[in-house]
Amino acid sequence: MGFKFCDSMIHDYRTQGYVVFRQILPPSLIRDLRQATMKVHEYARAERGPQAQRLQPITNYEIELKPFQDYAELPELVDAISKVLTPRHKMGHFNRTGLLLEPAEQPWCTVWHRDIRETSNVPDVEEFRRKAYDPLWFNQINCPLYEDNCTWYVPGSYLRDDLPDELAAAEASLPPENASYEVRERKCLEYAQGMPQAVQLSMDAGDFALYHPNGWHIGNYLPDRKRVTIHDFAPTPELLDWYTRWQKTRADVKRS
Ligand SMILES: O=C(O)CCC(=O)C(=O)O
Numbered sequence: 001m002g003f004k005f006c007d008s009m010i011h012d013y014r015t016q017g018y019v020v021f022r023q024i025l026p027p028s029l030i031r032d033l034r035q036a037t038m039k040v041h042e043y044a045r046a047e048r049g050p051q052a053q054r055l056q057p058i059t060n061y062e063i064e065l066k067p068f069q070d071y072a073e074l075p076e077l078v079d080a081i082s083k084v085l086t087p088r089h090k091m092g093h094f095n096r097t098g099l100l101l102e103p104a105e106q107p108w109c110t111v112w113h114r115d116i117r118e119t120s121n122v123p124d125v126e127e128f129r130r131k132a133y134d135p136l137w138f139n140q141i142n143c144p145l146y147e148d149n150c151t152w153y154v155p156g157s158y159l160r161d162d163l164p165d166e167l168a169a170a171e172a173s174l175p176p177e178n179a180s181y182e183v184r185e186r187k188c189l190e191y192a193q194g195m196p197q198a199v200q201l202s203m204d205a206g207d208f209a210l211y212h213p214n215g216w217h218i219g220n221y222l223p224d225r226k227r228v229t230i231h232d233f234a235p236t237p238e239l240l241d242w243y244t245r246w247q248k249t250r251a252d253v254k255r256s
């Protein structure tokens with residue numbers, strides 16, 4: 001059965017902070033995107049070593065952009081995004097689009113985090129406080145081209161401040177780098193599971209997760225699980241401007 005938009009998805013996104021559009025990409029587009037990204041692990045590992053798990057932006061590499069253009073303009077996707085967000089939220093900013101990849105050698109996970117906090121050198125803290133809980137301001141996208149169980153998310157957490165148990169779970173210890181593959185695999189999983197109320201976004205090829213990047217989330221990666229997941233967003237012109245201002249503030253802080 002193909003994807004069908006449901007009005008409850010608007011409610012899910014606003015309350016939980018994420019929604020998954022299941023099988024929204026047609027097989028032909030998945031094939032084109034897989035073909036365009038055949039060499040991306042090679043590019044990432046040449047640049048950042050065997051544990052690289054991201055390539056960004058796609059415009060910096062020899063990657064055919066036509067399938068990405070087709071993805072950004074896919075009518076079902078444009079329609080679903082315009083209903084959950086607004087018609088002014090648009091994909092297609094490929095100079096910011098990335099690809100999330102599996103590392104080559106060792107299981108690895110990020111720490112539990114919210115992407116942007118007041119302390120992240122945001123351009124204007126008062127403005128950030130006003131926007132942070134607005135479901136229509138920040139957004140992020142994970143669109144897997146292969147089955148992807150890496151991302152975990154805490155539903156509803158973007159709408160509120162941290163809870164003490166969440167901070168404790170985020171600060172729990174991660175396995176040492178030199179532990180065996182299986183110990184790292186088990187400990188990273190236990191670390192991910194240690195976050196109260198966390199759900200694993202079990203996704204199949206051609207699913208599309210739209211989520212609020214300031215809700216608690218994590219990526220947990222296994223080398224034996226192939227991953228090429230489009231990492232994207234659908235900004236309004238105002239959000240694009242915000243990111244430009246944020247980039248400038250961070251550059252200024254770095255220089256000073
Ligand atoms: O790999 C993922 O799905 C999440 C990655 C992530 O949260 C990050 O890099 O900030």
Ligand SMILES: [Fe+2]
Nearest residue numbers: 113114115217
């Ligand atoms: Fe993140």
